[in-house]
Amino acid sequence: MSGTTHTTRRALVSAAVLTLSVLALGAFRPASDAARHGELSSAYFAQFAGRSADGREMIWRGAIAGAAVGEFTVRLTQTGQASDPVRGKRPVEGTIMVVGEDPARAFAAQVRGTIDWQARRLALTGQVTTGDRRGTPLTQTAELTNSERVAHNLSGEMHFGPAAVAAAQ
Numbered sequence: 742m743s744g745t746t747h748t749t750r751r752a753l754v755s756a757a758v759l760t761l762s763v764l765a766l767g768a769f770r771p772a773s774d775a776a777r778h779g780e781l782s783s784a785y786f787a788q789f790a791g792r793s794a795d796g797r798e799m800i801w802r803g804a805i806a807g808a809a810v811g812e813f814t815v816r817l818t819q820t821g822q823a824s825d826p827v828r829g830k831r832p833v834e835g836t837i838m839v840v841g842e843d844p845a846r847a848f849a850a851q852v853r854g855t856i857d858w859q860a861r862r863l864a865l866t867g868q869v870t871t872g873d874r875r876g877t878p879l880t881q882t883a884e885l886t887n888s889e890r891v892a893h894n895l896s897g898e899m900h901f902g903p904a905a906v907a908a909a910q
Contacts, residue, residue: 781902783807787815787895789887798835801895808901809848809874811841815881815895817856829858833865837881837899848872850879861885863895877901 787803798816805813817835833856840847852867863883869875883897 781808781900783809783899783901785813785883785895785897785899787813789894803895805839805899807899809839809841809846809899811839811847814838817852819856830860831856831858833863837865837867837879846873848874852879852881854881856885858885858893861893863897869901874901878903 783805784807785803785805787801790800790802792799793816797818799818801813801815803813805811815835815837817833819831820834821832832853834851834853837850837852838848848869849871850867850869852865854863854865854867856863861884863881863885865881867879867881869877869879879899879901881897881899883895885893886896887893
C-alpha cells in the first residue's frame with residue numbers, strides 16, 4: 742500500500758471519528774447556546790508532518806469536522822525567546838488552512854499564541870484572513886499527544902466568532 746493511500750485512509754478515519762465526537766459534544770451543548778454567544782466550533786486531529794525546507798516552521802496536517810470541515814494544516818514558527826524557559830513555553834505565530842470538498846468554504850487564518858512543550862498544550866488566537874469566514878476571529882486549543890518533543894500530534898478544538906476570542910483573553 743502506498744504512503745499516500747495510507748495517509749488518505751488515516752485522514753478519512755480521523756475525520757469520521759472527529760465528526761462523531763463533534764456530534765456527541767453537540768448533545769451536551771445546545772445549538773441555541775452556541776448561536777446565542779455567536780460561536781461555532783470544530784474538532785480536529787493533526788499529525789506532525791515535519792518542518793519546512795528552511796527548518797523554521799513546524800507543520801501539522803490532519804482533518805477537521807464541525808463548523809469547518811476538511812483537510813487541516815497548521816504551520817507555526819517559534820518567535821522570540823521562551824516566555825518560561827524552565828517549562829518550555831514558547832511564543833509562536835503562523836497560519837491555519839482548511840480545504841474541503843467545497844472550495845468556496847476554504848479559508849486561511851493568521852494566528853499567534855503559545856506552545857508549551859512541557860504541559861503539552863497549544864493555544865492560539867487570530868483571524869480568518871482569506872476565503873470563507875474572512876474577518877472572523879478564532880481561537881484554537883490543542884493537546885500535544887505524543888511522548889517525543891519533536892513529533893507531537895495535535896488534538897483539539899477551533900472556535901469561531903467574537904465570543905471565542907473574548908473567552909480566550
